[in-house]
Amino acid sequence: MTLALPEQTGYLLIKLGEVLLEQAEQALAPLGLRARQFNVLSMINDDPTLSQRAISGALGFDPTIMVTLIDDLEQKGLVQRERDPADRRRHRLRITATGQTTLHRAFIAINRAQEQMFMPLDVDEKTNLHALANRVLSPLWPGAQISL
Amino acid sequence: MTLALPEQTGYLLIKLGEVLLEQAEQALAPLGLRARQFNVLSMINDDPTLSQRAISGALGFDPTIMVTLIDDLEQKGLVQRERDPADRRRHRLRITATGQTTLHRAFIAINRAQEQMFMPLDVDEKTNLHALANRVLSPLWPGAQISL
DNA sequence: TATTGTTATACTCTATAACTATA
DNA sequence: TATAGTTATAGAGTATAACAATA
Numbered sequence: 083m084t085l086a087l088p089e090q091t092g093y094l095l096i097k098l099g100e101v102l103l104e105q106a107e108q109a110l111a112p113l114g115l116r117a118r119q120f121n122v123l124s125m126i127n128d129d130p131t132l133s134q135r136a137i138s139g140a141l142g143f144d145p146t147i148m149v150t151l152i153d154d155l156e157q158k159g160l161v162q163r164e165r166d167p168a169d170r171r172r173h174r175l176r177i178t179a180t181g182q183t184t185l186h187r188a189f190i191a192i193n194r195a196q197e198q199m200f201m202p203l204d205v206d207e208k209t210n211l212h213a214l215a216n217r218v219l220s221p222l223w224p225g226a227q228i229s230l
Numbered sequence: 231m232t233l234a235l236p237e238q239t240g241y242l243l244i245k246l247g248e249v250l251l252e253q254a255e256q257a258l259a260p261l262g263l264r265a266r267q268f269n270v271l272s273m274i275n276d277d278p279t280l281s282q283r284a285i286s287g288a289l290g291f292d293p294t295i296m297v298t299l300i301d302d303l304e305q306k307g308l309v310q311r312e313r314d315p316a317d318r319r320r321h322r323l324r325i326t327a328t329g330q331t332t333l334h335r336a337f338i339a340i341n342r343a344q345e346q347m348f349m350p351l352d353v354d355e356k357t358n359l360h361a362l363a364n365r366v367l368s369p370l371w372p373g374a375q376i377s378l
Numbered sequence: 379t380a381t382t383g384t385t386a387t388a389c390t391c392t393a394t395a396a397c398t399a400t401a
Numbered sequence: 402t403a404t405a406g407t408t409a410t411a412g413a414g415t416a417t418a419a420c421a422a423t424a
Contacts, residue, residue: 086276087269087289091360092250092344096265097290098367099247102240105370121235128234135382141235142245144416149384171382171423189233196240202365211366212239214359217350219246222253283405292393297407319400319405 095215102199109195113188118143119155120188126161126175127185133172142223160184243363250347257343261336266291267303268336274309274323275333281320290371308332 087093106117115123118141125137132140134148152175155161160181166172177185200208235241254265263271266289273285280288282296300323303309308329314320325333348356 087272088364090340090344091348091356091363092254092340093269094360094363094367095243096247096251096254097371098363099244099250100290101367101370102247103244106240106244121241124233124235133382142248145382146384146417147415166382169382169424173383192238192240196238199370200239200366202369203362207362208239210358211362212242214351214355214362215239215242215246216236218348218359219242219249221350222249222347223245281405293405294394294407295392314405317401317405321406 105195105199106192109191110188113184113191114158115184115188119151120185120192122148122151123155123160123177123181123185123188127177127182130174130176132175133166134175137175155181158184253343253347254340257339258336261332261339262306263332263336267299268333268340270296270299271303271308271325271329271333271336275325275330278322278324280323281314282323285323303329306332 088097103117106120110117110120121141122137125132125140134152135145138145138148152161152163152173156163158180160178162176162178163173164176166174200211203211236245251265254268258265258268269289270285273280273288282300283293286293286296300309300311300321304311306328308326310324310326311321312324314322348359351359
């Protein structure tokens with residue numbers, strides 16, 4: 083019985099994810115951002131009403147991690163915590179002007195990196211890869227949809 | 231400027247890899263195996279002449295990790311270390327009969343899990359996903375080819 | 379009583395450097 | 402001098418439980 087690992091689709095996709103994450107980290111490093119910080123910043127930018135728990139839930143990690151993560155973004159001047167007047171337990175996370183500038187640069191860096199990484203595929207193939215990956219992921223990752 | 235994370239192909243594939251790994255761990259847990267141990271065991275089974283360094287290099291982690299990993303597999307009776315007579319610095323890793331039985335069961339568990347995970351795709355689509363992922367990964371992961 | 383954010387802490391995982399034995 | 406394997410150790414990352422404030 084022999085079945086080389088790279089011929090297992092699962093192994094292939096897991097390894098691909100690892101490599102893509104590594105590339106993303108490298109692309110963001112010059113901006114002083116980790117990949118996860120970029121994700122959080124991007125979500126805050128899209129919806130400033132999200133609670134810290136909602137964000138960690140949507141991205142799939144423990145809520146306690148948000149504390150030091152936001153501490154860091156706040157210290158960098160990219161985000162500000164504000165008490166939610168409607169529910170004073172919650173923090174509303176507001177992206178600052180600096181934060182938007184950094185986020186914009188981060189998007190450019192990420193897009194450039196992705197263009198490099200997906201170079202081997204033409205437009206249709208990349209669209210196809212996206213669609214196929216999405217169909218596999220959707221049933222396994224209901225968290226993709228934000229639930230408050 | 232707004233671009234939801236799940237619409238980024240890179241983010242999608244990274245998350246997919248995370249979820250697939252998690253599923254693999256769960257499938258192997260009843261056998262007392264971690265995913266990485268399964269990978270190593272599989273490589274040893276395919277080629278008993280590989281050194282510990284060759285295996286860690288091919289799988290993409292630090293050689294020092296192999297020590298406790300093989301310690302564990304050896305303690306479970308799945309693998310035996312033997313001095314390579316040709317180069318007495320090296321260990322040749324031989325899979326035991328128990329190891330082969332466990333590996334066989336592990337393959338079945340992994341295949342069953344993968345059938346579940348890729349259920350949304352038909353055969354052609356799964357082949358296509360594999361091929362596309364492979365074409366993106368190949369230039370980024372030369373380590374897929376084992377080099378002694 | 380339940381929930382948000384926080385803190386403290388312990389546990390896992392990993393990489394770094396230094397050591398040994400062989401080449 | 403260089404390499405395979407090992408050991409010890411420190412660092413990063415994570416989850417767990419307990420707490421304060423608020424609902």
